[in-house]
Amino acid sequence: MKKPIRTPLSAEQLADAKRLHDIYKKRAKESREDPSRPVLTQTEVGERCEWKSPQSTVSQYMTGKVALNLEALVKLSEALDFEPAEVSPTLAAGIRRASSPAHPDHEAPAANSPLPVSADVPESEDDRYAFVPQYDAKAAAGLGSENPHVEIRSTLAFKRDWLKVKGAKADQLIVIYAEGQSMWPTINDRDVLLIDRSRVEPVDRQVFVLAGVDGAIVKRLIQGPFGKWILRSDNDDKDQHPDRYFVRSDENEHRIIGQVIWRGGDL
Known part of the structure; x- marks a missing residue:
């Protein structure tokens, strides 16, 4: 052989x-x-x-x-x-190593910290971190971003304790990138977005990634009258980033991919 x-x-x-x-x-x-x-x-x-x-x-x-x-x-x-x-x-x-166990005086980890920064040492690293696939796809914080060909670039490590607090399951998570400034200051251009694909029901004032005929977008959903939802940008310049309507129907041009539960990027 x-x-x-x-x-x-x-x-x-x-x-x-x-x-x-x-x-x-x-x-x-x-x-x-x-x-x-x-x-x-x-x-x-x-x-x-x-x-x-x-x-x-x-x-x-x-x-x-x-x-x-x-x-x-x-x-x-x-x-x-x-x-x-x-x-x-x-x-x-995008990651930081957990503090060395050789320093017992280190403070215990904060449960709301997503990346590896804790001092606790479980039986194995596989128990400690969830490795989430990081795709080269982009979700436009503005007009839609087309992703005709998507590849996994690597993975990002997230603490399993933090994911548990967030009610997220690792096998339902993906990492993609934001593009554009329509969600500024909440989300900046090229920020990393952690998406929970199990959350496809709209929630008032939460941020979601949606797919449509013009590509993937990231917007905040606002509950409107008569069962309608508004796709809203956080950027105050509404001339450049106006509201759009989102209706839950088979004919609707947008489909929810998942909810954004964490972002990471430059300050």
């Missing part, structure tokens, strides 16, 4: 692997210099990450034989005590 052909890693991915290897060497050297601590090995790191082939998996990530992914980066950041952006700025965009 022929061995599968692996796609060569990019220069950026190889740089990630080297930075990871350098951090491991530094941590291993620190462990050798401290007689009170056992010497850190690749096997120990892999076991902390709860991988079935601990040494082999760690070695492949550090030598650039296998490209790092977001889930592996989060696990390794905990095992080796580093911030994800120190190894992979690209993968780390």
